[in-house]
Amino acid sequence: MLRWTSLLAALTLALAPSPDGANAGGAAQPAGAIEPPGPDLPPAGRSLFDELFGADADGASRLPFPFPALLQRIAQQLDAGQPSGGLSVVLIPLGRSLQRHAAGDVDAFRHPRVVAAVTGEPPAAAPPGHPYLRDRLYVAYHEKAAALEVISYNEAAGRFEFQLVRNYREGAAPEPGYANRTLCLACHHNAAPIFSRQSWDETSASTPVAARLAATGLPYYGLAWRHGVDVPDAIDTAAARANLLGTAQRLWREGCAAPDRKAAVACRAEALRQALRHRLTDGRSTTAERRARRPALVEPLLANWRQRWPAGLAIPDPSLPNRQPFAGIEGGRPQPSDDELRRYADIAAAFDPLALRAPLETWPGRSAADAGRFVAALSMFFSRADVAAIDRALSVLSASPAAATARAAERGNPALAALADGRMASIRHIALSCSGRKTTDHGRLDLDCAGADGARLQARLVLKAGMATGGTADRLVLPGNDAIGAVALKPAANRRQRAGAETMRFIPDRGGRTVRTAGGEAIRRIDIPRPAANAAAPATATLELVADLAPLDVAIDRLAQATLAGRSDALDDLPLRRSALLPALLTDLGTPAPAPPSAAPSAPRLADPPAARDGAWPPELQPFARQCGQCHAAATAFPPGFLRGGDEQVRGRIAACAERMLFRLAMNARPPAARPKTPMPPPAAAHAAAFAQSPDYPAMTALLEGLLAQRALAPAGVLARPYATLAPCTAGAE
Known part of the structure; x- marks a missing residue:
């Protein structure tokens, strides 16, 4: 959806590395740097957004309108004493989202996109079972598109979900749905939020952008949008943390995998133990020396690491290059002309989220220090309130061994009773x-x-x-x-x-x-x-x-025993789920377990379900269907749905889009450094590496050149013009 100034940004196709690791530009793509899309609908569980705002049993939406009311509902889950109340909001009039053209580039400052990210913690005294939204919920609103774009975490599936809410306007019934992940991951290579690097010159924190926003005199929904770079910095930092959740899940499942189930469970139990100690000690417990004392984690983890990722585990980069939309305006004029706005709204290849990004870093997996990186990332799955609840329970047990003995009897926990019998602390x-x-x-x-x-x-x-x-x-x-x-x-x-x-x-x-x-x-x-x-x-x-940590160790050991006995799946080969771990641990520590969260009653649906087609594609349209069908066949304006409808409709839409389509296809023949625009199919698409050598490439080019010749347009002349001056591709929603 965006880029993360997008949140659904992309323009096309599937997202797994090619078998030889190459991309369309010929550069090697490190293993693990791009995530395959996976199914559009959640394979398990639901998104956090659905848990907060899913429809009632009768199908009625719980989604507040207007947008500030939705933000207020989110803010109720957060500690209001944090910077920005834990909810960071920026305006981005000329960004890199798919929806950036919804208002028309000329009106971009009258109808900017609003981007909100949960960057703060819940209250320290939040009850067990509270939703944990920090780094896990991102929402963008565009009034002219009447749409929300959402990225939020799904702990049952161990992944971020990408969603669209259409018809988000006054007096209407919002239509939420899960987005096309192939489309989203064309930009979100990390399958998570992305955001610009500093100094965030596209946002309302930029002085030139803020001046142009203020010049409109509009209230922008009453939002507190005037602020410094601390707010986009908070979003950028949240996206960076969110980027590691997938890596932590991969190491939790695959790094601790073992033919012997007992060893795998022991590895995850030790990882959990160290992650909670990491949080309880503010990160000081996991020195390399201390980790080396924990062979149940370090030895199997590093052995699996060397086997599964011999070149190291690549960490995807969630950061986009900073972009200054008005860097070329001479004299700093406060209001560019309409033509200038259209030109500055265009995204050059160097700033395009579609462009491949090298991994942020590579974790080699050769020492206990790498195990510590895993532990630190794993510790982010628990909120400040979770850690405080564990800490309070430990304090009570250590202060009153008699109470610990009583609680041990209630729970049938002889190990804890033995600790309480004079050896609790x-x-x-x-x-x-x-x-x-x-x-x-x-x-x-x-x-x-x-x-x-x-x-x-x-x-x-x-x-x-x-x-x-x-x-x-x-x-x-x-x-x-x-x-x-x-x-x-x-x-x-x-x-x-x-x-x-x-x-x-x-x-x-x-x-x-x-x-x-x-x-x-x-x-x-x-x-x-x-x-x-x-x-x-x-x-x-x-x-x-x-x-006083012995009771926590006992609780984790009992959870491992319950997993091996089939009474729990918390430490099995499944994503790490906070909801499966915390109730068992807190109950063993004497804190009442939270009630399980109520499941979202309405069935998940696709935002853009594939349309049935009558008959086969005509031969001349088959290359377009093969190469573009995963992203351009829906009834959408962004990206343009030129493959939607009957054969004649498709031919007409391709003809209308021919100038821009030819331009983007031609980029496949240029080295990456010489491209003014990113090519289509996008470089991250599974088939992009082979596209330039496929017979579809010349067939598509020849058809487009023939359509331009009918309008007396020479291909060379089209390719010589700035992309922003080419006829827009207006194929859109029906």
């Missing part, structure tokens, strides 16, 4: 010698504490009546150079006495979660003796660390 202490000073008004105490093996604490405590009411640890480093960084220090509810002096007790906090060491221990508290009135600072600070 081992405790250790770290002592630091402190120096410091009070401010002249005695309102703040600055501490600098050091201990053995490089431990360090630098903190600022806010004082009231001699007692600290809170503060900040600006630097916290534990033995072994475990740099935790800055954390908030919250005063504990209780205070205790030590050697006759009252002790100030603080709980380290980071975003409402427990602060943990790289090894996973919770820093339960920091005790600081209250300084005497005539003392500059206390002599000693003590950190109490609790090893």
Whole structure:
């Protein structure tokens, strides 16, 4: 759909690499850099968009109108305290989407495309079972097309779904449907969102674009569109994270595959364990040394990696080159002429999403460091609220072994009961010698504490009546150079006495979660003796660390056992599904399992179902049907449906499109660097590499040249003109 300023952008054909890895321009295409399209309808489950807005059982749409109402419904699932409320919105008047011409290029600034992406988390206290939309939901709206283009994640299928909503206008019944994936993946080679690189000069964050938008005086649906580059940057970053979800799923399924089912399940269980530890420790648990201690994951993963991807696993590039639509306007005039707008709306080959993109990088799969990349990507499947719920459950269990024993009995969990029987959480202490000073008004105490093996604490405590009411640890480093960084220090509810002096007790906090060491221990508290009135600072600070992750390990082991026994499929050879993992883990940790989400009742449908055809194609039209039929046979204006209808209709539409079709076909004969436009079929299409050598190429060219000759147009003259000046291909929806 777009490009991701598209979200469905493309113009044609199937999307698997050719057998020899070559493309139409002769350049090698690395294995794994392009995803095959797969079926248009979900092979399992439904998209997040359907889960939020699918039709009721009676078929009535739940899709709000106008567009700001839809955005508000999405925003209700997010933490409003985040930048942009967690929902980033930009206007793109002259972009690279299929729908970019819907308003006519002259009116592009009066009717810009609106692009919205969920870039934020749900509230930290969101209940278990909440929808997780971050990086997983992208919606674009074009008023003139009366359409929404949607990319959203489907966890049951382990893929992003591409959807169109037509007839999205006031007083109408919206018509949602799943889009033609072959068409979408012609640009979305990564089968996920794509977006421009900085500095996002097509968007409303660009000063020239913003000035032209403001000059119209239009309210643009009341959206807060005036902003800096932080908003498109957030979308770009979200698309980059989304790009790794497919890689993580591939490694989850194929990287942990094994003839021995027990070994495969053990590999996925260990990957899950490390992914959750990665999140609980803010990414510090997965050093290469620590990963090497986990042979259940690293050894089979790297062995499979070398076998399946001997040249490494190519990571597709979700970024498009930045494009400045008005780079050629002389003197910076605020309003280009109509002809200039038409010219600047044209997408040169260098900026076209259809052009092949080299992989972003290649993960070689030769060391534990590559396993760490997998673990980090896998950890993104869990929301901030998911991790907070696990963290809270662990804190309760470690604070009350009796409660843990009771919960273990309720769950019939003897392993957890054994842990609770005096061995739930081992405790250790770290002592630091402190120096410091009070401010002249005695309102703040600055501490600098050091201990053995490089431990360090630098903190600022806010004082009231001699007692600290809170503060900040600006630097916290534990033995072994475990740099935790800055954390908030919250005063504990209780205070205790030590050697006759009252002790100030603080709980380290980071975003409402427990602060943990790289090894996973919770820093339960920091005790600081209250300084005497005539003392500059206390002599000693003590950190109490609790090893409380054992219950989580037990819960993961039980999930592996349930999978092997057939009571669960959470760790089987299926996509990683948050909805299959979290309820079991949280229940074992004593948190009530969320109710399963209600399934979308209405059956999924195609946005553009293939039309039945009476009889075979005439011989002269068969090459067009073979080469263009997957994307140009639907009743659509974008891309033009010139193969829709009866033979005479098709002949008439091809004749009307002949100038532009000949131009795009001719690009196949030029090297990539010499192409002003991308060729057709698109370079990413499965058949593009062989097209220039096929008999269809000269047959199609000859027919188009004959049609132009009937209008006294020389092919050489057509190819010499700028593409934007050629007769538009107006074949559209019926």
